[in-house]
Amino acid sequence: MPEPNHTPGRPAPPDPATLKQLQARHYLHSEHDFRVFRELGPVIIVRGEGSTVWDSEGRAYLDAQGGLCLVNIGYGRRELAEAAAEQMAELPYYHTYWRFSNRPAVELAARLAEIAPPGLETVYFTPGGAEAVEVAIKLARAYHRARGEVQRYKILAFENGYHGSTFGALSASGLAPHRDPFGPLVPGFVHVPPGDLDALAATLEREGPETVAALLAEPIPAVGGVTVPPEGYWPAVRELLDRHGILLIADEVLTGFGRCGGLWCLQDVFGVTPDLLATAKGLTSGYLPMGATLCHRRVVQALEEAGMPFLHGHTYGGHPVAARVALGAIDILLRERLPERAAILGERLMAAFRATGNPHFAEVRGKGLLIGIPLATDGRPWPQGSQFRVEAECFRRGVIIGVCPYTPVILLTPPLVLTEAEADRLVEVVDAAVRAVAPAVWGG
Ligand SMILES: Cc1ncc(COP(=O)(O)O)c(C=O)c1O
Numbered sequence: 001m002p003e004p005n006h007t008p009g010r011p012a013p014p015d016p017a018t019l020k021q022l023q024a025r026h027y028l029h030s031e032h033d034f035r036v037f038r039e040l041g042p043v044i045i046v047r048g049e050g051s052t053v054w055d056s057e058g059r060a061y062l063d064a065q066g067g068l069c070l071v072n073i074g075y076g077r078r079e080l081a082e083a084a085a086e087q088m089a090e091l092p093y094y095h096t097y098w099r100f101s102n103r104p105a106v107e108l109a110a111r112l113a114e115i116a117p118p119g120l121e122t123v124y125f126t127p128g129g130a131e132a133v134e135v136a137i138k139l140a141r142a143y144h145r146a147r148g149e150v151q152r153y154k155i156l157a158f159e160n161g162y163h164g165s166t167f168g169a170l171s172a173s174g175l176a177p178h179r180d181p182f183g184p185l186v187p188g189f190v191h192v193p194p195g196d197l198d199a200l201a202a203t204l205e206r207e208g209p210e211t212v213a214a215l216l217a218e219p220i221p222a223v224g225g226v227t228v229p230p231e232g233y234w235p236a237v238r239e240l241l242d243r244h245g246i247l248l249i250a251d252e253v254l255t256g257f258g259r260c261g262g263l264w265c266l267q268d269v270f271g272v273t274p275d276l277l278a279t280a281k282g283l284t285s286g287y288l289p290m291g292a293t294l295c296h297r298r299v300v301q302a303l304e305e306a307g308m309p310f311l312h313g314h315t316y317g318g319h320p321v322a323a324r325v326a327l328g329a330i331d332i333l334l335r336e337r338l339p340e341r342a343a344i345l346g347e348r349l350m351a352a353f354r355a356t357g358n359p360h361f362a363e364v365r366g367k368g369l370l371i372g373i374p375l376a377t378d379g380r381p382w383p384q385g386s387q388f389r390v391e392a393e394c395f396r397r398g399v400i401i402g403v404c405p406y407t408p409v410i411l412l413t414p415p416l417v418l419t420e421a422e423a424d425r426l427v428e429v430v431d432a433a434v435r436a437v438a439p440a441v442w443g444g
Contacts (some may be wrong), residue, residue, distance in 0.1 A: 048075025096180025130164025226372025
């Protein structure tokens with residue numbers, strides 16, 4: 001049988017062993033850890049279908065990480081491949097600077113406005129998530145400037161938030177190991193503890209609320225530990241910010257497009273409307289790179305009324321092929337009612353994890369199919385780094401899971417099309433893997 005990506009008439013692709021040698025020699029990975037790479041070796045994924053991916057040696061894995069928390073509609077959707085090919089033949093590229101645009105980008109903006117939280121009717125497209133966050137930060141500052149409040153520049157963000165790797169997004173992120181190697185970072189960002197209204201109010205008081213432009217936050221910080229805020233937190237935050245004229249920016253790069261059991265996490269799970277919403281990942285389910293910043297009409301109106309241009313741009317913003325694929329991915333997501341499915345399956349999955357009685361699961365928490373399991377034994381949290389042992393053990397058993405990089409928490413974000421049988425297998429493998437590595441973690 002030919003290799004799955006082998007086009008007849010072209011030379012065969014390199015064999016798996018050669019590919020891995022090339023990877024080791026030429027590839028600098030995202031979050032590349034040289035020691036781990038040497039110890040565990042490279043992995044090359046070559047094919048996907050539903051919630052399963054195959055590596056270059058033909059081994060199948062249940063992908064409970066959903067790529068990088070984004071393949072919401074699952075792998076192998078042929079209709080998206082066909083839509084992309086059709087668009088590429090018709091118009092592969094046109095930019096969206098000044099007054100130019102292309103048909104799929106405009107259609108997608110209108111479609112997003114239809115399904116967005118109320119009032120968020122203008123869309124700015126970016127190549128990915130971090131850039132969508134950058135745009136939201138810039139628009140928040142521009143909004144206040146347009147209204148004559150030039151002193152409002154500070155951006156509040158959560159201590160365990162993750163917003164991307166570009167400098168603005170990184171400065172907003174609170175995860176110290178991610179930030180520290182690259183300082184000095186961008187000034188004007190102030191970090192607050194997540195889920196704590198009193199601490200937020202005290203920070204506002206200390207900083208001077210009239211100097212604060214926005215709070216930028218994930219509705220549920222994911223990479224930072226899946227810390228679900230207490231009941232009533234988000235409505236109270238919205239009220240506090242409104243009292244001081246401060247904008248709310250939702251980072252829904254990961255939580256958007258059904259992940260948390262509603263289309264939007266802040267709006268549909270917590271009942272709160274943001275002023276700006278940065279998203280990416282589930283927008284195309286990873287079939288092509290694309291991000292978007294959804295803007296409330298009052299933010300855009302303020303710029304327009306002040307005659308203030310928005311001097312920001314990305315060559316690949318509003319890419320027609322990505323936009324066409326996003327339209328198809330959104331159709332699938334809504335047609336198959338995948339946000340609702342995430343809500344139901346998420347509850348079932350969390351109940352099944354609790355029912356294992358695993359003594360090392362401190363808690364099973366989350367919303368929809370964003371699930372976090374902190375690891376602790378007899379009340380003692382596992383040492384930082386030990387979560388990677390669980391990940392490696394699951395991988396050895398044919399299941400790819402995510403883990404929070406800086407805190408010992410398992411992070412599960414499977415495709416929303418995960419079947420019930422796959423969910424059962426996930427629980428079984430994670431439970432067994434945690435029990436298997438626990439003695440070594442505690443030096444047994
Ligand atoms: C909440 C959140 N914001 C922003 C980003 C950055 O997105 P990207 O990697 O597309 O730049 C991520 C990526 O994981 C994320 O989880």
